[in-house]
Amino acid sequence: MNKVIIIGSGPAGHTAAIYAARANLKPVMFEGMVKGGIPGGQLMITTEVENYPGFPDGIKGPELMELFKKQSERFGTEIHSADVDEVDLSKRPFRVVSEGQEHFAHSLIIATGAQAKWIGLESETALRNRGVSACATCDGFFFRGQDVCIVGGGDTAMEEANYLSGMAKTVTVIHRRDSLRASKIMQDRALNNPKIKFFWNKEVIEVLDPAAGTVNALRLRDTVTGEVTLHPTQGLFIAIGHYPNTEIFNGQLTLDENGYIVTKPGTTQTSVEGVYAAGDVQDHVYRQAITAAGTGCAAAIEVERWLAAGGLH
Ligand SMILES: Cc1cc2nc3c(=O)[nH]c(=O)nc-3n(C[C@H](O)[C@H](O)[C@H](O)COP(=O)(O)OP(=O)(O)OC[C@H]3O[C@@H](n4cnc5c(N)ncnc54)[C@H](O)[C@@H]3O)c2cc1C
Structure with missing residues (x-):
């Protein structure tokens, strides 16, 4: 019987592990191998992290996560390099199944993260972290004074376009339709921003130039006429949503309409007592x-x- 099982090994999972281990809870962590991504989480697929406090010169994402892991191991976290495939949250102790083995715990911390949605182009994958990004807050700074494009038409895309307009020379929103999904207030803010322009009815069909190892243009197709054009740019931000890794909790925890776990405001408590996210x-x-x-x-x-x-501790 475990006091706490932590699912996920990104910044959330490892920080939970460090605190739980130092509180003598002997945490057991499943770091996730296949379904949810990779051990160490999303920072394992990035290069420079310049906004994590404590590293004034920046640090590479994988290096940062190695330090997180070292710190949770130092205090005795038991780490399993495996996915959790199934959970039963209907009664306590909670049952967690990984690679066919059952584990039980009085409490759970879910830290399975979310994955950015990508357009799905080969050239987009080849240029990730080399001009293609899914996070304006993370990478916008690298594009100061440059021309960038952003794909999407929802609130996140408008928010990211506005954010990027504070540092980029120009921001072009590329949208497949002729109207936005974003809320009126977010639309108005972006539409009235002189640094943001809109390409309507356009989709990105290729990011150039993987051979050069950097982004210098986008090949766009008009979704109405089919016309193909080339648009020079130095950066491409994808803002078409995220998939939270919550499949295994479906039907057992309250999730919002996009699949994110709902927590009680101001806490990490989920809809099931003893389960935290x-x-x-x-x-x-x-x-x-x-x-x-x-x-x-x-x-x-x-x-x-x-x-x-x-009385369980
Ligand atoms: C390319 C890129 C660059 C970024 N740059 C920055 C940056 O510069 N600064 C910044 O602050 N943020 C950055 N971010 C965002 C940052 O990475 C995330 O906000 C952060 O990693 C979230 O941490 P997390 O612990 O919640 O989840 P994640 O890091 O997503 O970790 C989730 C973990 O859960 C595991 N998992 C999922 N499902 C299961 C399962 N069924 N069983 C077991 N384990 C499972 C995964 O394997 C993974 O280890 C970036 C993100 C990306 C994609």
């Missing part, structure tokens, strides 16, 4: 390593107090 899996607003780590810390503290109150 931290990081991007419950946050479609900030989606940053530091906020994920912050909620990971909160989850571990809430778990510790809940276990103590129930």
